[in-house]
Amino acid sequence: MAETSGEAGAIHARGLRKTYAGRKGQEVVAVTGVDLDVAPGEIVGFLGPNGAGKTTTLKMLATLLKPSGGTANVSGCDLAADPLGVRKRIGYVSQAGSTLPDAPLMLEIESQGRLYGLSTKEARRRGLELMEALDLGGLERRKSQNLSGGQRRRLDIVMGLIHRPELVFLDEPTTGLDPQARANLWEHIRRLRDELGTTIFLTTHYMDEADSLSDRLLIIDKGEIVGEGTATKLKAELKGDSLTLTFSGGEAAETGEEVAAGLEGAANVVRQGNVLFLNLPDGARALPGLIKRLSDAGAEPIGAELSRPTLDDVFLALTGRSLRE
């Protein structure tokens, strides 16, 4: 049993874990143990690089994968004891989209509705309503191959919402869309939450998406949640401005790393090849002094960039690597 009793639309997971048997019988850990709580009506961004365990966690919560350990309560139903209850209450929109390219939209929507026990008439009625809400009105006879990327993603969301789930999982909803279509989709997702009260749990590896769409972020790396909070809070936790120093070679960067680590106030020093990342309070004032010390040590940087912290810096500080890798 999960520790907290679950309410509709909420998620409470404790120690959710997934391991596979490796080729030589050893245990391969995909997700080490995830604790997470999502409140009803929240938009939560689940952020992590490829291979961090994002998709595995999502699949476990959506009953597609059986957890190897831990408990979870999804939308009021226990994941292990009542997976069918969970399935009835959640929607899932996969990354790849699910509609056949040459099928008229309404046909696919009706088909989806019937999977949830709706009558054709009811599926059609709800489909039209949702299409209207997602700016797809009048397109029901179109084929999905003739839709734009953004329209296709919205169609996928219509399909995921046809049975009025309390909680919907969106797997990388805007991957492959142009910036304008992405901003437009964020708008729609926010409105869904505001109007229907649907809890939205989305995975993403875009910082800007996590930043501007989600109420709250969960950052996962190597199968564990490494950070949690609003984007503002996570950024505030970083001490100071972020500074990126580029050196002419790895050796110089190593020397630079030693110098920077000894600097008063410097935090989150991370070196990647010949590039050094760190946080520095009042960076603009401290930078000239740092560069002088580096020159004295024989490791003069060939480039320096100073900026206000971004989520990417948060990520780098938490995981030791950049999300863009």
Added chain:
Amino acid sequence: MMGYLGGVYAIWLREVKRSLRDRGQLIGGVSRPLLWVLILGIGLNPYFRGEVYGEVRFVVPYTYLQFIFPAVVVLNILYTSVQAAVSLIWDREFGFLREVMVSPMPRNLVLLGKILGGATTAVIHGCMVLVVARFVGVPLTLMDALAAIALMFTLSFGLTSFGIVIANYVRGFEGFGVFSNAVILPLYFTASSVFPLDPALTRAQTLAIYPEWLVVVVEWNPLTYAVDAMRGILINFNQFDPTFDLRVVGIMTLVLFLVAVWEFRRV
């Protein structure tokens, strides 16, 4: 329960409509029998007659067109059924399969909907061949046609299950192309589809005409018995015991379906 049946219906309907929209598949379904019947059938027709091999007289009392026609029906079903693999690979590459799996539908019913859809399509493709029956000297009564459809459906159900099992092991569409050349055609050619093993001959006499390995392969190919059963229905000619034919087809279908159910647990 009614809700679940609606779901099976939805998956079935989606499958059938999808294949009817697929022009490539339809063109294949029409051109395959035409090629086999027109080119191979008519071309070999004059050479298909009784021959004497020493002491052995080798006779099939039918024209080659009549002889090959039931096999062409089976060929069309074989191709179309196994296409279900392509449809499943497609659903897997895209998200549909995952979305179905997240729905409250039990997995076995999802599978059933898929198989019924594939089998229905295959029967439609089989019937496209039956349409030309009268032009190749195979007169059909209504009862013959119904019996043929029942056999087609049973066979399609099994072969679609086979396609789904294959889909589980094939990554991507290219793999499937390789598979269809490596498996479908050999299965077809060794099903006594294009040449007869004369039922009037003793086994010793058969072995005098054909190399033993070929006879063994034909006898062990379950499709041989499907083709034979189809011949029994359409031209009233059997090389094997008709009840044995039906038993083989029935058991093959059941086994393939159970394997598909087993495999589908971990899609």
